[in-house]
Amino acid sequence: METIQYEVRAGVGTLTLNRPHRKNAIDAVMREELKEVVASMPRQRDLRALIITGAGATFCAGGDISVMGAGTLSPEDGRHRMRHDYLSWIETLLRLEIPVISAVEGAAYGAGFSLALTADIILAAPSSRFCLSFMKLGLIPDCAAFYTLPRVVGLQRAKELAFSARELSAQEARDLGIVLEVLPEGRVLERAQQMADCFAQAAPAALAMTKRAFNASLNSSLEVMMDIEADGQAVARTSQWHTDAVQRFLNKKPSAFKWPSALD
Known part of the structure; x- marks a missing residue:
């Protein structure tokens, strides 16, 4: 290039x-x-x-x-x-x-x-x-x-x-x-x-569907957004990332996702 x-x-x-x-x-x-x-x-x-x-x-x-x-x-x-x-x-x-x-x-x-x-x-x-x-x-x-x-x-x-x-x-x-x-x-x-x-390091499916939903929200009705949310959450709940996150929580381990604090 x-x-x-x-x-x-x-x-x-x-x-x-x-x-x-x-x-x-x-x-x-x-x-x-x-x-x-x-x-x-x-x-x-x-x-x-x-x-x-x-x-x-x-x-x-x-x-x-x-x-x-x-x-x-x-x-x-x-x-x-x-x-x-x-x-x-x-x-x-x-x-x-x-x-x-x-x-x-x-x-x-x-x-x-x-x-x-x-x-x-x-x-x-x-x-x-x-x-x-x-x-x-x-x-x-x-x-x-x-x-x-x-x-x-x-x-x-x-x-x-x-x-x-x-x-x-x-x-x-x-x-x-x-x-x-x-x-x-x-x-x-x-x-x-x-x-x-x-x-x-975040859940790729959850990130993708969150971004898609927000991008669609300003052009959509409440009914459409509720459908998008229901469909997306159904997929996210079946991901391995979610399963591992629940186990980490139950075992009192820190989440694999942590938003970085501001620079010093």
């Missing part, structure tokens, strides 16, 4: 955008490499959690503006490229049945912000900055931001962030619920790894 790095260790995948000289901006090569790597993730049975991060001082500056004016695509061709080259792998990320963590240091602009929002948890440093910068280029938010952002901040705030294209500090992003934790500089990836290692 020329523009990304991907490795899996002990059940934890780390996907690193690796164009630091271009602030990890997404160009055609990175787009194709992300599409290829992400498409393989649902088939990786050993993958239990995923971290998305950026090399160097920037998470992702968005699309590479230096190549945006190249070529003359028709609206039809542009739509096809967006739907199949970009949104196909973004949709795969959103549908992954494992916890995904975005470890953001520096700027997450445009599609970089959208990419961070595909995660279940976003961690940031005090220097992190978030911006839906599309309006400055006469574009609309992409990479599923229309889907993800309103579910985090509400419809009115999502519109304001898109209309204004203003920058958010890490603290404001935390106040809005976009960021879960603001960590000291240089320790964001460490905290992400700590959380991911914890997820790698």
